[in-house]
Amino acid sequence: MEAITSGLVLLFQLGPxxxxxxxxxxxxxxxxxxxxxxxxxxxxxxxxxxxxxTENALLLLGGIYAGASFAGGVPAILINxxxxxxxxxxxxxxxxxxxxxxxxxxxxxxxxxxxxxGIIGGVITLLVIGPMAMFAVRFGPAEMFLIAVFxxxxxxxxxxEQVWKGLLAGVLGMLIAVMSADPITARARFDxxxxxxxxxxxxxxxxxxxxxxxxxxxxxxxxxxxxxxxRGGESRKDLLDGIMITLRKIPMVxxxxxxxxxxxxxxxxxTAVATFFAYGVAKQxxxxxxxxxxxxxxxxxxxxxxxxxxAAGTLVPTLALGVPGSGTAAVMLAALYVHGIQPGPRVLVQxxxxxxxxxxGMILASILILPIGILFASPLIAITRxxxxxxxxxxxxxxxxGAYAMRNSLFDVFLxxxxxxxxxxxxxxxxxxxxxxxxxILGPMAESNFMRALMLGNYTVNYFFETTIxxxxxxxxxxxxxxxxxxxxxxxxxxxDAATTATSPQG
Amino acid sequence: xxxxDDKPLVTSTQRFAGELLFLAAIVVYGVSFYRSMDGLRxxxxxxPLFALALLCLLVILNLIGATRxxxxxxxxxxxxxxxxxxxxxxxxxxxxxxxxFVSLGAFTWLIPRLGFFTxxxxxxxxxxxxxxxxxxxxxxxxxxxxxxxSYLLFSTLLGxxxxxxxxx
Numbered sequence: 001m002e003a004i005t006s007g008l009v010l011l012f013q014l015g016p017x018x019x020x021x022x023x024x025x026x027x028x029x030x031x032x033x034x035x036x037x038x039x040x041x042x043x044x045x046x047x048x049x050x051x052x053x054t055e056n057a058l059l060l061l062g063g064i065y066a067g068a069s070f071a072g073g074v075p076a077i078l079i080n081x082x083x084x085x086x087x088x089x090x091x092x093x094x095x096x097x098x099x100x101x102x103x104x105x106x107x108x109x110x111x112x113x114x115x116x117x118g119i120i121g122g123v124i125t126l127l128v129i130g131p132m133a134m135f136a137v138r139f140g141p142a143e144m145f146l147i148a149v150f151x152x153x154x155x156x157x158x159x160x161e162q163v164w165k166g167l168l169a170g171v172l173g174m175l176i177a178v179m180s181a182d183p184i185t186a187r188a189r190f191d192x193x194x195x196x197x198x199x200x201x202x203x204x205x206x207x208x209x210x211x212x213x214x215x216x217x218x219x220x221x222x223x224x225x226x227x228x229x230x231r232g233g234e235s236r237k238d239l240l241d242g243i244m245i246t247l248r249k250i251p252m253v254x255x256x257x258x259x260x261x262x263x264x265x266x267x268x269x270x271t272a273v274a275t276f277f278a279y280g281v282a283k284q285x286x287x288x289x290x291x292x293x294x295x296x297x298x299x300x301x302x303x304x305x306x307x308x309x310x311a312a313g314t315l316v317p318t319l320a321l322g323v324p325g326s327g328t329a330a331v332m333l334a335a336l337y338v339h340g341i342q343p344g345p346r347v348l349v350q351x352x353x354x355x356x357x358x359x360x361g362m363i364l365a366s367i368l369i370l371p372i373g374i375l376f377a378s379p380l381i382a383i384t385r386x387x388x389x390x391x392x393x394x395x396x397x398x399x400x401x402g403a404y405a406m407r408n409s410l411f412d413v414f415l416x417x418x419x420x421x422x423x424x425x426x427x428x429x430x431x432x433x434x435x436x437x438x439x440x441i442l443g444p445m446a447e448s449n450f451m452r453a454l455m456l457g458n459y460t461v462n463y464f465f466e467t468t469i470x471x472x473x474x475x476x477x478x479x480x481x482x483x484x485x486x487x488x489x490x491x492x493x494x495x496x497d498a499a500t501t502a503t504s505p506q507g
Numbered sequence: 508x509x510x511x512d513d514k515p516l517v518t519s520t521q522r523f524a525g526e527l528l529f530l531a532a533i534v535v536y537g538v539s540f541y542r543s544m545d546g547l548r549x550x551x552x553x554x555p556l557f558a559l560a561l562l563c564l565l566v567i568l569n570l571i572g573a574t575r576x577x578x579x580x581x582x583x584x585x586x587x588x589x590x591x592x593x594x595x596x597x598x599x600x601x602x603x604x605x606x607x608f609v610s611l612g613a614f615t616w617l618i619p620r621l622g623f624f625t626x627x628x629x630x631x632x633x634x635x636x637x638x639x640x641x642x643x644x645x646x647x648x649x650x651x652x653x654x655x656x657s658y659l660l661f662s663t664l665l666g667x668x669x670x671x672x673x674x675x
Contacts, residue, residue, distance in 0.1 A: 168568075171561045175537070178558065185551050189555065190540045221607075390649060394653050398657070401661050405665070429522075451554060
C-alpha cells in the first residue's frame with residue numbers, strides 16, 4: 001500500500017503532471033495520423049527522454065501511449081483508416097456510423113468508453129499487478145500458441161459474412177508474417193532476396209497498406225468520403241449523446257475493460273487481440289448480433305473500452321516480467337533500461353515510486369483525455385466534410401511518411417504499396433482485411449511458441465493440451481468456431497431450399 | 508468494413524473469375540513459400556508447413572464456395588452474365604482508383620530519385636489534377652500547403668529523416 005501511495009505522491013508534482021499532459025496532447029495529435037501510432041511517436045521521442053528524470057520520461061511516454069490509443073479511433077471512425085491494429089475493431093461499427101452521419105456520436109461513444117476503460121484498467125492493474133504477473137508467468141508456449149490461434153479464429157468468424165474467407169485471410173496473414181528468418185535457427189526462409197524481409201515483415205507498412213491505401217483508393221473510386229449530409233450543428237450534441245449512451249451501457253464497458261486488462265496482461269497478446277476479443281464477446285452476448293458491423297454503438301463501446309484498459313494491462317508484463325505487451329510498451333521498456341531500471345518482479349520493490357507513478361499516470365491520463373478529446377473533436381469531425389479529391393492526396397502523403405518513419409526505410413514504402421495492392425484484391429473479392437492484420441500481428445508469436453512447445457513436448461501434439469489453461473483455451477477455440485460454421489451451414493441450407501422452391505414448377 | 512461499392516465486377520462470372528485468380532495467386536505464393544524452405548531444419552519448417560496445410564484446406568473450401576455461388580447464380584434470376592459484360596464501363600467507373608494507385612506507384616519510384624518533398628509535390632500535382640481539383644490556385648494551395656505542413660510536421664517537429672534526392 002505504501003508503494004502505491006508513493007507513486008501517487010510522485011505523480012502529483014509539477015514536472016510529472018506537465019510531462020504527462022504534454023505526452024497526452026502529443027499522442028492525441030500523432031495518433032490521428034495513419035501509421036503514426038503510439039509506438040512510432042514514442043520511438044521518435046525516446047532519444048529526447050534521456051535528459052529527463054526517470055518518472056518524467058516514463059510519464060511522457062505513458063501519456064503518448066494513452067493519447068495515441070485514444071486518438072487512433074478517430075480516423076478509424078471518420079475515414080475507416082485505423083492508425084493502429086487495435087483501432088481496426090473500432091472501425092467495424094464506427095465507420096458505418098460515420099457513413100450514416102453519426103460520426104460525432106461514434107466519437108462520443110469511443111471517447112467515453114475509452115476514458116472509462118482506461119480508468120478501470122488502470123485501477124485493476126494498480127491493485128492486482130503483483131498477482132497478475134504471477135498468473136501471466138503460468139502461460140507457457142502451448143498456452144501462448146493457443147491464445148494466438150484463438151485470437152485469430154474469433155476474429156475470422158465475427159468479421160465478414162463467410163467464415164472460410166475470414167479464416168483464409170487470417171492464415172494468409174500468419175504465413176506472410178513468418179516469411180522472415182525462423183526465430184530459432186535464424187535461417188532465411190521466404191525473404192525473396194530482400195534484406196528488409198529477413199528480420200520480420202514490418203507491421204506498420206502492412207497495416208498502412210492494407211487499411212489506409214486500400215481505403216483511399218476505394219474512396220477515390222467512389223468519389224465521396226463519409227457523410228453525404230451535413231450535420232455540423234449537431235456535432236456537440238451528438239458527442240454528448242454518445243457520452244450518455246455509453247454511461248447507460250456501463251456493465252458492457254466494465255466487461256470489455258476487464259477483458260482488455262486481462263488480455264493486456266498476457267505478454268505479447270497486445271491491444272489488437274483485446275479489442276477484437278471484446279468486440280467478439282459483445283457481439284456474441286448481444287440480443288441483436290446481426291446489427292454488429294452495420295453501425296452498432298455497442299461495437300464501438302466494446303472495442304474502445306477494451307483498448308484503453310489493455311494499454312494499462314500491458315504494463316503488467318512490461319514492468320513485472322520485462323516482456324512488452326505491445327509496440328509502445330516495448331519502447332517504454334527501452335526507456336526503463338535507458339534510465340537504469342531493470343524490469344522484472346523486483347521493479348515493484350526497488351523502483352516502486354516510478355512504477356506506480358506510471359500506473360497512476362495512466363489513470364489520470366484517462367480522466368484528462370475526455371475533456372481534451374471533446375475540445376479537439378470538432379476540428380477532427382470537419383474532416384468528413386472535406387471532398388475526397390482534396391483529402392485523399394494529403395492522407396496518402398501522411399501514410400507514406402508513416403510507413404517510412406518507423407525504420408527510415410524506402411523498402412517499407414514499397415512494401416506499403418504491395419500491401420495496398422493485396423488489400424484491394426482482397427476487398428474486390430470479398431475477403432475481409434481485419435483477420436489478415438491479426439494474422440500478421442499474431443504470426444510471429446504463434447510460431448515462436450509453436451516451436452518451443454514442439455521442442456518441449458518432444459515433437460508430440462499432446463503437449464499442447466496438457467495443462468488446464470490449455471484445455472480451457474482449446475474448448476473456447478472450438479466454441480468460437482462452431483456457432484459461425486453452424487450459422488453458415490444453416491444459411492446455405494435455407495438458400496438452397498429457396499432456390500429449389502423458386503425453380504420447382506409448383507413454386 | 509467493406510462496402511457494396513467495393514465490387515465493380517458486376518456479373519457472377521466476373522466475380523468467379525476474380526476469385527479464381529485471387530485463389531490461384533495464393534496457391535502460387537504457397538508453393539513458392541514451400542519450395543523456399545528446401546534444406547531447412549525440420550523445426551524451422553514446422554510452423555509454415557502447419558500454416559500452409561491450413562491454407563490449402565481453406566483455399567479448397569473457398570474454391571468450393573465460389574463455385575457454388577457461381578453455379579447458383581447461373582440458375583438464379585438474370586443468369587450469370589458474361590466475362591466481359593460491362594467490364595469497360597466498370598473500369599471507367601474505377602478510373603479515379605486507378606489514377607490514385609498509379610500515382611502512388613510513381614511517387615514511390617520517384618522518392619529516391621528526386622527526394623521526398625520534390626516527389627511529393629509532383630505526386631500531389633498529378634493526383635490533384637487527375638482527381639479534378641480545380642481551379643489551378645486551389646491545386647497550388649493543396650500542393651504548397653501539404654508540402655509545407657509535412658515538412659514542418661515530419662521533418663522539423665517529429666524529426667523524421669526523409670530521403671533527399673536530386674532537388675531536396
